[in-house]
Amino acid sequence: MSENDALTIPRVLDRAARDFPELEAVVDGPVRVTYGELHGRVRAAARALLARGLEPGERIAIWAPNGLEWIVTALGAVSAGLVLVPVNTRYKGEEARWLLARSGARLLFVENGFLGNDYLAMLGAGGGGAAGRPVPDLPELTAVVDFGDRAGADIGTYADTGADTGADGGADGGGAATAGAGTGVTGWEAFLAAGRAVPEEEAVARAAAVTPGDVADVLFTSGTTGRPKGVRCTHGQDVRTYEAWCGRTGLARGDRYLIVNPLFHCFGYKAGVLACLLRGATMVLQRVFEPGETVRLVEAERITVLPGPPTVYTSMLDAPERSRHDLSSLRLAVTGAATVPVALVTRVRAELFPQVVTAYGLTESCGTVTSCSLTDDDVTVATTSGRPIEGVEVKVVDGKGEPVPAGEDGEILVRGHNVMLGYLDDPGATAEAVRDGWLVTGDRGRLDERGNLTVTGRSKDMFTVGGFNVYPAEVEQVLVRHGAVAEAAVVGVPDARLGEVGRAYVVLRPGARAAREELVAHCRELLANFKVPREVVVLDALPRNAAGKVQKSELPR
Known part of the structure; x- marks a missing residue:
């Protein structure tokens, strides 16, 4: 393998499986897999993605918590020449739908029911949209795969160490197939089973065709306009950056790395999964x-x-x-x-x-x-x-x-x-x-x-809540969608536990009334929890300069 070839994620995984096949790669609750076994699972996922007819450069999205399936799907996607689009698990339906539409994701993976969230219901999935699409108004999305539904296939075929067989409760063995019938929602094991029709050589060839200059992922980050922007990074950029990160931080083979940072974030996926692949460290996953x-x-x-x-x-x-x-x-x-x-x-x-x-x-x-x-x-x-x-x-x-x-x-x-x-x-x-x-x-x-x-x-007025960036414009836009709110301004204020939290200042419409708790609840319906203001202050007017721009520094603290 040349140095240039090594600057792709599938080649990094190949190298890890070759150099330390018996080393524990991932610990996810009771499930433990070695690097050799992880390589096999990723290959199975890549074959399943090819069975869906996905072409190099197309995008798949993952809306799920830290888990072995997340890692296998992400690495399977980039090994098949596809582009990974992670979705924040704290997003509500409207936020996720916008991101899926913007990215043009062809396939969505979820763990429905995580922390009580019905992601499928949030999206309106499972009802059979127009032309058989799984989600209405998302014409590019062809199917949804539910990690939480593992019934309907021979688990031993894909889980050499005995995956978490008790997670689904599908005793009749037909749950995944039934879930997928006419709805566009498929169980995880049924998704993998379809990949058996694809020769392994095809998956090997797709991985070998990936180049350092190919886009590996699109991670969305908020902007001052309040809508996220998709950041495109290549295989070569990711690998080179985290080779340097590992060298500076001293991550080494044999380290046991607790990944509590969410995998949808650079800190979890790139400084976590990719860094461990590069060094031969064991990934121990914590979901929350x-x-x-x-x-x-x-x-x-x-x-x-x-x-x-x-x-x-x-x-x-x-x-x-x-x-x-x-x-x-x-x-x-x-x-x-x-x-x-x-x-x-x-x-x-x-x-x-x-x-x-x-x-x-x-x-x-x-x-x-x-x-x-x-x-x-x-x-x-x-x-x-x-x-x-x-x-x-x-x-x-x-x-x-x-x-x-x-x-x-x-x-x-x-x-x-x-x-x-x-x-x-x-x-x-x-x-x-x-x-x-x-x-x-x-x-x-x-x-x-x-x-x-x-x-x-x-330079911008972004603030950080527990490690997650919040851009006030997005929160302000949600607040003014409440019928009682005329204007809103949001700032970050110090918090002993989270570093910062949001505080909202609102001006109500003439004659309107709204309890502070009602406005917080309104935000909670439409925004991820870390974006929701922890308190709301009602003002008669927002302070402005001569040009009419709101002066946030003049807001009462």
């Missing part, structure tokens, strides 16, 4: 972060690496269950946020992880731009996001685009192999975001004499 369960898993699985936003570590430190579990296996924490207190880094190093690094990135940069190293001191780790990874440049510029001296604040620009190809079907937004090869991040910061980057603020 809950501190008590996290510390239990650390002890039970001898976890060594646990990346996450700062709230993960503060919650672990304060978890009542911590003292009852042996956490001595922990070695490395990787985190990032606008502000990481020095005291937190010191405490995490003293009580949980001997090694802590911080990093900075955005979806448009494959998720990573800079990172500290294992030798950096507490102050450097807490007050900076480290130095650019291999092959990446960072400059901080003034309003004229000229670099500012070390220590001075300005706008952060990024150039290198990690900068996206562009936004999906949006050349205007792409041209605005990437100028002369430099990615305009929208963040402000400064570089020190050693090249360490400190993020000092945001």
Whole structure:
């Protein structure tokens, strides 16, 4: 395998299966698979995708929590030359429908019922749309596959280690076939069974035909207009970026990596799954972060690496269950946020992880731009996001685009192999975001004499809730859709547990009334939970400047 060939995700998986076939690859509850077995499962998924007639470059979407099926489907898709489109599990139906329509996804994978969410009902799936489509008004979508329905096929054919056979309750063995009849909704095992008609050689050939320049994924990130934009990244960009990430953070073969970051996010998929494939680390999956369960898993699985936003570590430190579990296996924490207190880094190093690094990135940069190293001191780790990874440049510029001296604040620009190809079907937004090869991040910061980057603020008014970015424009648009609301402004305010949460300021229509709880409930119906304002303040008017623009800095705090 040449160095260039290795810059595709299917080749990375081939290499992992060849070099450490007996090493445990994924732990998902009671299910454990080795790298050799993972390779076989991915091949089966790729064959099933080919059986659907999907062509290279077409897109498939996954709307499901962290799980073995998520990983197998994602790797099967990119091995078949398809493009992965993850969907946030916190999205409601309207948000997911918009993303599916925008991406033109041909196939959707869900785990219906996760956390009580009826994803199929949210989409209006299963009723047989126009021309037999599974979801009305999504003409590109040909079928929905439900991970939660595993009946209807010989599980042993695909699960060499005995997959979770008790998860479905389809005792008659026909559940998946019945679910798919006339509705466009198919069970997971029935989906895989169809792939047996495709010769394995076809799947091998498709994987071999993937090139480093092919688009591997489209991850959607919000913009100031309130609608997400699809970020296109290639196989070569993903692999090279996370080779550099692994080198900087010290992820190594034999590490046991607890992936609690959601797989629909760069932090979970790219810095998690792809990084583990590159280094031969074991992926231990946690579906939902809950501190008590996290510390239990650390002890039970001898976890060594646990990346996450700062709230993960503060919650672990304060978890009542911590003292009852042996956490001595922990070695490395990787985190990032606008502000990481020095005291937190010191405490995490003293009580949980001997090694802590911080990093900075955005979806448009494959998720990573800079990172500290294992030798950096507490102050450097807490007050900076480290130095650019291999092959990446960072400059901080003034309003004229000229670099500012070390220590001075300005706008952060990024150039290198990690900068996206562009936004999906949006050349205007792409041209605005990437100028002369430099990615305009929208963040402000400064570089020190050693090249360490400190993020000092945001050019835009985005804020981060528990590691998830929230763009106020989207929330404001939902608020004004309530019949009683005339105007709305949303800002982030400090929160001890999540870092920041949303606070909404609204002006009601003349004569209208709406309880604050009613407005929060309205948002909760249409938005993912992390986007929902935690409080609502009713004002007579929003503060504005002479040009009529809302002055958020003048809102009462």
